[in-house]
Amino acid sequence: MSDAFYVSTPIYYANGEPHIGHFYTNLIADALARSMRLNGSDVFFSTGTDEHGQKIKHSADELNISTEEFVERNSNAFRNMNTLMNCSNNTFIRTTNEQHKKAVIALWNRLWENNCIYLSEYSGWYSIREEAFYDESEIIDGLSPFGSPVEWTKEESYFFNLSKWQEPLLNLYKDKDFIFPQSRSNEVINFVKSGLRDLSVSRINSQWGIPVPNNPKHTIYVWVDALTNYLSALNYPDTNSTLYQKYWANGKTVHVIGKDILRFHAVYWPALLMAAELPLPKKLIVNGWWTSNGQKISKSLGNAVDYSNLIEMFGLDAVRYFFLREISLGNDGDFDQKIMINRINADLSNNIGNLVQRSLSMVHNYCDGYIPKYSLTHLDNELLQQFYNAIQHQVITGNTLSLIQTLADRANKFIDKEAPWTLKVNDVDRMHSVLFITLEIIRCIGIYLMPYIPDSSKRLLSYIGINEVKNFKELNNTLQSGVKLPTFSPLFPRILSQG
Ligand code: MSP
Numbered sequence: 001m002s003d004a005f006y007v008s009t010p011i012y013y014a015n016g017e018p019h020i021g022h023f024y025t026n027l028i029a030d031a032l033a034r035s036m037r038l039n040g041s042d043v044f045f046s047t048g049t050d051e052h053g054q055k056i057k058h059s060a061d062e063l064n065i066s067t068e069e070f071v072e073r074n075s076n077a078f079r080n081m082n083t084l085m086n087c088s089n090n091t092f093i094r095t096t097n098e099q100h101k102k103a104v105i106a107l108w109n110r111l112w113e114n115n116c117i118y119l120s121e122y123s124g125w126y127s128i129r130e131e132a133f134y135d136e137s138e139i140i141d142g143l144s145p146f147g148s149p150v151e152w153t154k155e156e157s158y159f160f161n162l163s164k165w166q167e168p169l170l171n172l173y174k175d176k177d178f179i180f181p182q183s184r185s186n187e188v189i190n191f192v193k194s195g196l197r198d199l200s201v202s203r204i205n206s207q208w209g210i211p212v213p214n215n216p217k218h219t220i221y222v223w224v225d226a227l228t229n230y231l232s233a234l235n236y237p238d239t240n241s242t243l244y245q246k247y248w249a250n251g252k253t254v255h256v257i258g259k260d261i262l263r264f265h266a267v268y269w270p271a272l273l274m275a276a277e278l279p280l281p282k283k284l285i286v287n288g289w290w291t292s293n294g295q296k297i298s299k300s301l302g303n304a305v306d307y308s309n310l311i312e313m314f315g316l317d318a319v320r321y322f323f324l325r326e327i328s329l330g331n332d333g334d335f336d337q338k339i340m341i342n343r344i345n346a347d348l349s350n351n352i353g354n355l356v357q358r359s360l361s362m363v364h365n366y367c368d369g370y371i372p373k374y375s376l377t378h379l380d381n382e383l384l385q386q387f388y389n390a391i392q393h394q395v396i397t398g399n400t401l402s403l404i405q406t407l408a409d410r411a412n413k414f415i416d417k418e419a420p421w422t423l424k425v426n427d428v429d430r431m432h433s434v435l436f437i438t439l440e441i442i443r444c445i446g447i448y449l450m451p452y453i454p455d456s457s458k459r460l461l462s463y464i465g466i467n468e469v470k471n472f473k474e475l476n477n478t479l480q481s482g483v484k485l486p487t488f489s490p491l492f493p494r495i496l497s498q499g
Pocket residue numbers: 009010011012013020021022024025050226227228229256257258259260261288289290291297
């Protein structure tokens with residue numbers, strides 16, 4: 001029986017166009033979903049747009065267009081990003097959908113019925129930009145911990161009894177696998193141990209959001225609204241629906257999130273779910289942030305790197321590869337186009353590309369394009385075993401791609417050492433075996449690359465006569481001698497330096 005997994009990205013503020021930061025978070029989730037599917041799991045993968053909140057309304061007002069039109073436009077930009085990046089999501093959720101609104105209201109009612117929400121008065125610091133509340137102790141030089149302006153707010157508000165969930169939350173974090181990487185887990189544990197205050201979960205005078213049931217002068221706090229997307233994507237509140245049953249009630253949920261929204265996902269979200277007596281996510285994978293030439297990427301600085309230009313210049317898979325390879329999952333990275341070009345050339349053109357190019361050329365020139373016959377020595381078998389068992393697919397850590405580079409490098413060295421061009425003259429049988437081993441290694445590398453660069457790996461595998469791979473188990477299906485291979489062309493042409 002296959003495991004059911006639910007993989008999600010955050011839903012992106014429909015407040016502007018997507019940039020490499022959003023592209024990156026989606027990419028991690030996509031590689032993860034693809035990798036789990038190839039592992040035999042049944043995966044449902046969701047992404048979407050977060051469309052409520054004062055900030056969004058302000059932005060639409062500034063442009064003098066209706067908020068509906070504004071969010072529709074931006075939501076479409078995110079949808080287009082998914083198409084462009086070959087994202088394998090199964091659904092795209094918008095918080096302005098009626099289905100989503102129903103889910104938020106149902107969750108709210110459930111919290112209310114469970115006496116976890118009460119009406120009182122809020123006074124404290126609120127950042128409109130982050131749509132987040134902060135304690136006095138968290139304010140640094142008059143700004144939020146993430147550097148946004150905050151305003152002192154005093155108003156009637158509904159509260160969620162977050163303080164009551166301190167112990168259950170600390171118990172949850174005892175599962176060392178709950179938050180990746182571990183350093184982020186420590187950050188959360190310290191925050192929760194320092195004491196939790198009840199959370200203000202409604203705003204008054206906010207006209208763009210979901211009204212509180214029975215008290216429409218209040219709007220449900222945008223983060224409660226947004227977090228519920230993970231349930232509405234699975235048809236909640238219809239808890240009998242197949243999607244909800246399979247992936248939320250009985251599946252394992254993995255939320256991929258950026259480090260800036262950790263508190264919402266590691267503290268508020270599980271507490272809300274516990275309060276509503278709903279199952280909890282299994283894992284949070286927390287990615288770091290990309291800067292652009294050392295600076296935070298922001299609309300106001302106008303330094304957002306346009307992923308679509310990169311894709312146009314270098315090809316989708318080269319760009320996907322770079323972002324997933326360049327930094328280990330969890331770390332921050334600085335985007336620099338020159339580094340990107342060097343990386344693509346070194347890893348994809350010179351290492352993997354060269355391995356494929358020279359091996360296939362020899363098979364076509366020395367063996368008429370047929371997969372050669374072979375006879376393997378004990379050492380050959382040992383070598384191949386290392387390739388068959390090189391990668392465990394349970395988690396993507398960002399190091400898989402560097403491991404694949406090591407494999408390609410080892411394969412290139414194997415070819416250099418065995419020198420099929422010399423064997424061709426004095427030991428044709430051995431030459432056949434060496435080329436067969438090389439094709440087998442290419443097959444492994446092609447399969448390992450599938451979650452990361454799906455199109456190119458498909459092409460690569462087609463060059464060795466494999467049309468489709470549905471499961472990593474197919475690593476066991478050795479190539480058949482005597483099969484005629486199709487013609488091929490370079491996979492990753494070298495990028496010439498651009499000044
Ligand atoms: N709408 C909320 C999330 C609600 S989820 C229930 C939000 N949206 S966001 O558009 O601001 O950010 C979405 C994701 O993009 C976050 O995971 C964030 O970390 C990620 N990134 C935004 N800029 C980024 C970089 N410069 N680098 C890497 N990821 C970044 O927060």
